[in-house]
Amino acid sequence: MAKALLLIDIQNGFCPGGNLPVADGDIVVPIANSLMESGHYDLIVASQDWHPADHGSFASQHPGKAPFDMGELSGQPQVMWPDHCVQGTPDAAFHPELLTAKINYVQKKGQNPAVDSYSAFRDNDKAALTGLAAYLVSKDVTELDIMGLATDYCVKFSALDAVDMLPGVKVRLIADGCRGIDPKGVEEAIEAMREAGVDIIESSGITL
Ligand code: VGL
Ligand code: ZN
Numbered sequence: 001m002a003k004a005l006l007l008i009d010i011q012n013g014f015c016p017g018g019n020l021p022v023a024d025g026d027i028v029v030p031i032a033n034s035l036m037e038s039g040h041y042d043l044i045v046a047s048q049d050w051h052p053a054d055h056g057s058f059a060s061q062h063p064g065k066a067p068f069d070m071g072e073l074s075g076q077p078q079v080m081w082p083d084h085c086v087q088g089t090p091d092a093a094f095h096p097e098l099l100t101a102k103i104n105y106v107q108k109k110g111q112n113p114a115v116d117s118y119s120a121f122r123d124n125d126k127a128a129l130t131g132l133a134a135y136l137v138s139k140d141v142t143e144l145d146i147m148g149l150a151t152d153y154c155v156k157f158s159a160l161d162a163v164d165m166l167p168g169v170k171v172r173l174i175a176d177g178c179r180g181i182d183p184k185g186v187e188e189a190i191e192a193m194r195e196a197g198v199d200i201i202e203s204s205g206i207t208l
Helices: 025-037 132-138 151-165 183-196
Strands: 002-008 043-049 070-073 076-079 105-109 141-149 170-179 199-201
Touching: 002 025, 002 151, 025 141, 025 170, 043 132, 043 151, 105 132, 132 141, 141 151, 151 170, 151 183, 170 183, 183 199
Parallel strands: 002 043, 002 141, 043 105, 141 170, 170 199
Antiparallel strands: 070 076
16 A cells, blocks of 8 residues: 655656746646655656657657647657657756655656657557556555646646556546646546546645
8 A cells, every 4th residue: 555646747848948848837846846745655756758869759850840730650640749858958857946856766758769658657559568557566556646747648648547557546636736738638638537537636635
């Protein structure tokens, strides 16, 4: 029986000044920090979008495409993103104020140039697993709280996969600890998570 906090992609790239900034993305940092310091969690895990420079989700790899166009990657529809979170660059680093010393395990994702990986658990085509589900099972995690960036992409896909891949684990979304790319997408994402069985909560409701 263990309670885990999963911090999704709290990286410079998704914060103001980054290459794929989410409005007010950095506002989630103090929320993550106070939750990590609260003593509520037995285990703290963070994901990190970690792309090679030639990742196929980048518009720069598709002649004629601009960032945020729709395109294709390995035959599947794919949003064309600006180059972001390239391995080893400052854009891929965790936000400098995130208390990374409190993080027990970092799950990198998105390394395969031929497929995107919004979820911290597996690639978008659901073929390759990252190993995070097995890690959480090995730590006997029974409650998983999720927050981070971006609500309508990596947070959503991670929460849906958590429900799918961790049967018996209670999954909650800390809504005020998330920020998204598209306001309408955020509403739809929260509804999709709720329908899948994710509890939508606020960080203020988490107490020892
Ligand atoms: C993300 C788009 C592309 C995210 C990552 O972290 O939500 N979104 N790569
Ligand atoms: Zn990405």
